[in-house]
Amino acid sequence: MRNRKIRGLIILVVLLVTAYYFLPMVVPNLPSFWTTKRLKLGLDLQGGSQIQLEVDFTNSELSDKEREDAIKTAYEIIRNRIDQFGVAEPLIQRVANTNRIIIQLPGLKDPSRAKNLIGKTAMLEFKFVASSEQMQETYEAMDKFLQENIEKYEFMSEFVDADETEEVVDVLGSDEETDDESYENAMIFTDLTTSEEGMPLQIDYKHIAKLKSLLMDPEFVKNVPTGLQISLGKENKDDPYSARNIYILHKNAEITGTSLENAITKIGQGYTAKDKGPYIMLEFKKSGAKKFKNITGQNIGERLAIILDDIVFMAPTIESRIPDGQARITGNFTIEECHDLVIVLNAGSLPAPVNIIEERTVGPTLGSDSIKAGIMAALIGMIAVILFMMVYYKLSGFFADIAVTVNVAFIVAVMTMLEGTLTMPGIAGMILTIGMAVDANVIIFERIREYLAAGKTIRSAVDSGFNRALVTILDANITTLITALVLYQFGTGPIKGFAVTLSIGIVGSMFASIVLVKAIFDGLITNSAKDKLSI
Amino acid sequence: MKFFGKTKIDFIGKRRIAFAISSVIILAGIVSLVINQGPKYSIDFTGGVSMELELTPVAEGAQIIKVQEIRDALTNAGIEDAEIQEIKGKEGKQLVLIKTQAVGEMKDKTSTKVIDVIKQQFPDNVDPETLIRLQEEVGPKIGEELKGKAILAIFWALLGIILYIWWRFELTFGLAAVAALFHDVLITVGIFSLLGKEISLSIVAALLTIVGYSLNDTIVVFDRIREDLKLYRKESYGSVINYSINETLSRTIITSLTTFVVVLCLYIFGGSVIHDFAFALLVGVVVGTYSSIFVASPLMVEHFNKKEKKLGSRTKKKK
Numbered sequence: 001m002r003n004r005k006i007r008g009l010i011i012l013v014v015l016l017v018t019a020y021y022f023l024p025m026v027v028p029n030l031p032s033f034w035t036t037k038r039l040k041l042g043l044d045l046q047g048g049s050q051i052q053l054e055v056d057f058t059n060s061e062l063s064d065k066e067r068e069d070a071i072k073t074a075y076e077i078i079r080n081r082i083d084q085f086g087v088a089e090p091l092i093q094r095v096a097n098t099n100r101i102i103i104q105l106p107g108l109k110d111p112s113r114a115k116n117l118i119g120k121t122a123m124l125e126f127k128f129v130a131s132s133e134q135m136q137e138t139y140e141a142m143d144k145f146l147q148e149n150i151e152k153y154e155f156m157s158e159f160v161d162a163d164e165t166e167e168v169v170d171v172l173g174s175d176e177e178t179d180d181e182s183y184e185n186a187m188i189f190t191d192l193t194t195s196e197e198g199m200p201l202q203i204d205y206k207h208i209a210k211l212k213s214l215l216m217d218p219e220f221v222k223n224v225p226t227g228l229q230i231s232l233g234k235e236n237k238d239d240p241y242s243a244r245n246i247y248i249l250h251k252n253a254e255i256t257g258t259s260l261e262n263a264i265t266k267i268g269q270g271y272t273a274k275d276k277g278p279y280i281m282l283e284f285k286k287s288g289a290k291k292f293k294n295i296t297g298q299n300i301g302e303r304l305a306i307i308l309d310d311i312v313f314m315a316p317t318i319e320s321r322i323p324d325g326q327a328r329i330t331g332n333f334t335i336e337e338c339h340d341l342v343i344v345l346n347a348g349s350l351p352a353p354v355n356i357i358e359e360r361t362v363g364p365t366l367g368s369d370s371i372k373a374g375i376m377a378a379l380i381g382m383i384a385v386i387l388f389m390m391v392y393y394k395l396s397g398f399f400a401d402i403a404v405t406v407n408v409a410f411i412v413a414v415m416t417m418l419e420g421t422l423t424m425p426g427i428a429g430m431i432l433t434i435g436m437a438v439d440a441n442v443i444i445f446e447r448i449r450e451y452l453a454a455g456k457t458i459r460s461a462v463d464s465g466f467n468r469a470l471v472t473i474l475d476a477n478i479t480t481l482i483t484a485l486v487l488y489q490f491g492t493g494p495i496k497g498f499a500v501t502l503s504i505g506i507v508g509s510m511f512a513s514i515v516l517v518k519a520i521f522d523g524l525i526t527n528s529a530k531d532k533l534s535i
Numbered sequence: 536m537k538f539f540g541k542t543k544i545d546f547i548g549k550r551r552i553a554f555a556i557s558s559v560i561i562l563a564g565i566v567s568l569v570i571n572q573g574p575k576y577s578i579d580f581t582g583g584v585s586m587e588l589e590l591t592p593v594a595e596g597a598q599i600i601k602v603q604e605i606r607d608a609l610t611n612a613g614i615e616d617a618e619i620q621e622i623k624g625k626e627g628k629q630l631v632l633i634k635t636q637a638v639g640e641m642k643d644k645t646s647t648k649v650i651d652v653i654k655q656q657f658p659d660n661v662d663p664e665t666l667i668r669l670q671e672e673v674g675p676k677i678g679e680e681l682k683g684k685a686i687l688a689i690f691w692a693l694l695g696i697i698l699y700i701w702w703r704f705e706l707t708f709g710l711a712a713v714a715a716l717f718h719d720v721l722i723t724v725g726i727f728s729l730l731g732k733e734i735s736l737s738i739v740a741a742l743l744t745i746v747g748y749s750l751n752d753t754i755v756v757f758d759r760i761r762e763d764l765k766l767y768r769k770e771s772y773g774s775v776i777n778y779s780i781n782e783t784l785s786r787t788i789i790t791s792l793t794t795f796v797v798v799l800c801l802y803i804f805g806g807s808v809i810h811d812f813a814f815a816l817l818v819g820v821v822v823g824t825y826s827s828i829f830v831a832s833p834l835m836v837e838h839f840n841k842k843e844k845k846l847g848s849r850t851k852k853k854k
Contacts, residue, residue: 044808052677110667112647209613240651357674359646365589366668366808369625373806380804381797388793424808425737431801432744432816435794436751439786442793443755446786449537472758475703476751482695483747487740490688492681495740502744 004522011519014511018406021413039416042423044494045371047364048106049114053078055099056353070351071099078103078354080347081117085340100357111361113340121309121353122344124257126295129303129315130228130248135201138225138248142189145223150188152219155210159191189214193246202243208232211246227251231305233312237334247312249305254295259288261325263345265338268330278338279330280345289325297321308341374427382408382434389438393445395534399520400441403512407437410508411501425498433505439476440513444469445535458533459525466518473514477506542784547777550833557718557830564725574728577735580682582675583636584645587622587668587807588653590660591629597659599629608656609633614649622807629660630668646672669808685739689720692743696750704757707838712753715831719749719822726818737812745819748794752787752827759783760835772839776832784828791824 024035043050055074057067071094078101079092091104105114130138146156192211195201203211214220215230224230233245262283268275284292295304296318305315306329314331333341362370385404389397411430415422448465456464481503488499525533546553568574578585590600602619609617617635624630633649650670654661673681693713700709720742727734759779767775798820802813 054676109664110650111670112644112650115644115647240655355674356644356672358677359670359672361667361670363589363665363668363670365665366587370806370808373804373809377800377804377806381800384796384800385793388796392789424806425740425812428801428805428809428812431797431805432794435797436748436790438793439751439790442786442789446783446789450782472755475758476754479696479699479750479754480747482699483692483743483750486688486692486695487743489691490684491740492736495736498737498740498744502747 004519007515007519011516014410015406017417018410018413021416022409024416025412037416037419039412040419040421041367041371042421042426042494042497043104043106043360043367044362044424045367045374045422046106047109047362047367048104049108049111049359049361051103051105051111051115051118051356052095052358053101053103053118053354054357055101055350056355057099060352062352067099071101073351074354075101077122077347077350078118081343082114084343084347085114085117087114101354107364108361109363111359113336115356115359117340117344119354119356120344120350122257122347122349123307123309124260124345124349125253125307126255127229127249127251127253127305127307128299129305130250134225134228135248138228138230139187139190141223141225142220142230143187145220146188149219153214153217155213156188156192159188194243201246203232203246204243205241208244231307231310231312234314234331237332237337245312247305247315249307249312254304255284255288255291257345257349259284259291260345261285261288263342265335265342266328267335275330277330278333278335279328280333280338280341282327282329282345284325284327286325292325292327293321293323308345370424374424374431378408378427378431378434381431385434385438389441393441393535396441396445396448396521399517400438400445400513402520403441403509403517404434404437406516407505407508407512408434410512411504414504414508415501420500421497422501423494423497425494426501429498429501430505433502433509436480437505437509437513440469440473440509441517443472443476444513444517448533448535452533452535462521462525462533466514466521470514473510477510481506538785538788542781544781544784545777546780546828547773547833547836550829550836553829553833557722557826561718561721561725564722564728567725567728571728574724574734575731576682577733577738578634578636578671578673578678579736580678580685580734581636582673582678583634584649584670584672585634586632586646586649586670588631588633589624589628589662589665589668590631590653590657591624591627591662592660593662594659600631600657600660602631604657605631605633605653608652609649612648612652614645614652617649644672646670681736685736688739688743689746692746696746700754700757704761708757708761708835711831711834711838712750712757714834715753715826716746716749718826718830719745719819722822723815723818727815732811732814735811737809738815741812741815741819744816745823748816748819749823749826752791752823753831755786756780756783756827756832757835760832772843773836776836776839780828780832787824787827791820795820 020034021037024030024038055067055071057070062070075092075094082090082092082103082105087105087108089106091102093102093104094100095102103114103118105111108114146153147160150157150160192207193201193203211232215232221229227250229249229251231247231249233247235244236242260282264281264283265278266281267278270276300318300320303315303317305312306327307313313329329341382404386401389400389404391397393400408430411433414420415426444465447469448461451461451464452458484499484503484506488496488503491499592599602621605619606617609615609619614635617633620632620634622630622632635645635649650667653666654663693716696716697706697709697713700712723742723745724734727738732738756779759782760776763775763779763782764772767778770778795817798813798816801809802817805813
């Protein structure tokens, strides 16, 4: 009798706690203290982006300590950028003991802007544009280099051919003659670009990828004349397929982002295209302002390029000395673009490049589709199982149904209590548990039926049924629990969610079918003098 | 209500037939795996881009876009070899699935490029609010890591199971159970290969769940075998085990049935995201149930028979 009292107490406590945490899910307008803990929806259900970054140390020779610091700095800077980006409840997390950072952005519909913002090193530099002689020299050097190494740059071979045909037309000589000559004079690099009179050299959209590959090739870069570099201009947002500028610059940066005090977005009110629309106002620190004054004063008439992350945003000609330490970057910006650039400029530059190594985005429509589908599947599955159990085991089946229902509420309650995150695989785990939860009761009921058939009394059939089944149920469930734990251990986000609901479900189902249902049976047998058990 | 009274089906006697059936199915799967050079891994493991976009016409007079048009647009923008597929959406929504394998590191931001091309080329079919339904881009490095993790997970799960069963029963039970699990996983992976379905991270999770479920089933039978072997000392191993299977048969069938029904609900109503996952479970429930009866337990009979040959008959020994 004493044991029964303790059991009753345990059941009561579990049911009360379950009800406490489950109720907010179904009853609206509960007092606020009741709803402090709530079940969060995973990004796959509410929509949003998860981005995993890796701080890239491949080209740096930092000590472990310096790397650790660099990761911390990168984390802080990225957090700053994300905070200003304006997404509700972003989550930024460093993956322990790695150089990785995970960012969750709930509700984001298109991650491209965020990705852009995160991935920017934000290296701001001011460099002088090379003179036309130096440009000439660079082009000739690159033409020569490519010609001599064309077998290494196969993707450039079309320009060798292109030259031949041009040569034929120009010289109007015989084929044999021009073949060798044209090959010698092939302007492989120059032909990648287009130049119009007076206009800066440009590169067609279709060739940009080739130029990028060249600029990423260390051998190619090494052969650029000393002190110079080749850089690509900014793309035109209105027409991403249009040609882009290509610049030859002095490698040495006159001023960098470290001299920057502040950057703000401004909207130009002028009438000409140049003065209209958003632009960025840069304000230098005192030392930077002084430097800027000197440089502009001494180089009137030169072109000074403003470069952010190796992309030339503009290269205006210096018209006069700029004394107040202010510079503006104009260009055809969209407001968002301006806004994002200002964020990265102000948050500072990253200590090392970061690469996005994984990205998963679920749109809000798919998220809400998933929730609806998940609830639908769960409800129909549950109703089917409940009906089946009632038909097959009658009153006993109804008791098992109570156990199933309690178990589902139990899973939700425990998830809420742990402030867990419900994901689609989590819902799947719950649904699976509904099917498997009745298993314990099926095992028990089948045993009881056997014992009844063997002529035992109801009392002893029920007791032996539960006792004997207990071992089986434990063995069977513990192995499932082992796999669930392994899943939790190795899984990422959603799979963890599945493992969690499955584990809670297994524990819950054991409690519900062994303890709860047994208590109901005991109550039933004690209180009724029936000599038949509805099973 | 009862589906089965006391059954006396000779499962053990028919074990050779069952072994043959299993072998044929597994062999078909293996042949398919060999022909396709291994399972078709999703971008979770290979790295690459997978996206589901909604391209329902939004502007007046806008047309439905043909797959070929998208392919052309992407090829022009330098994204070749994309796998493009139309999928049926609810309420007449136009959905397309675009997949590409990884091209180097993710520095190229292929997914962003695809979105840009689509926005640029098909403005009449793009509502920026709903365009992206699913966008996943996995770098090749992460893919390799996930592969390693998945293999480790399967290894640890199997090891844990063998150890547990070894402790609770004896090693042979554990090995027979694990053999049955391999059987289940091989068949499921084989069927996925035959149907050209991808093995993704969530499918690995499904496989492990199948392992857990099938084991659950097997253990209930084993538990009964253990009990009956003590109870009926005079019977031969074969007939005791056959008896145990029959005794637990109604439980096996009913649990499988309820689990099958809920998984079927998940498969039918659960939505696109969970579809393949539910399919794997569906296969797993059927195969897992089958294997407890026709693979795991008969293997124990084979084992005991061998032991008997060595040590003499159990019925005689006890006398």
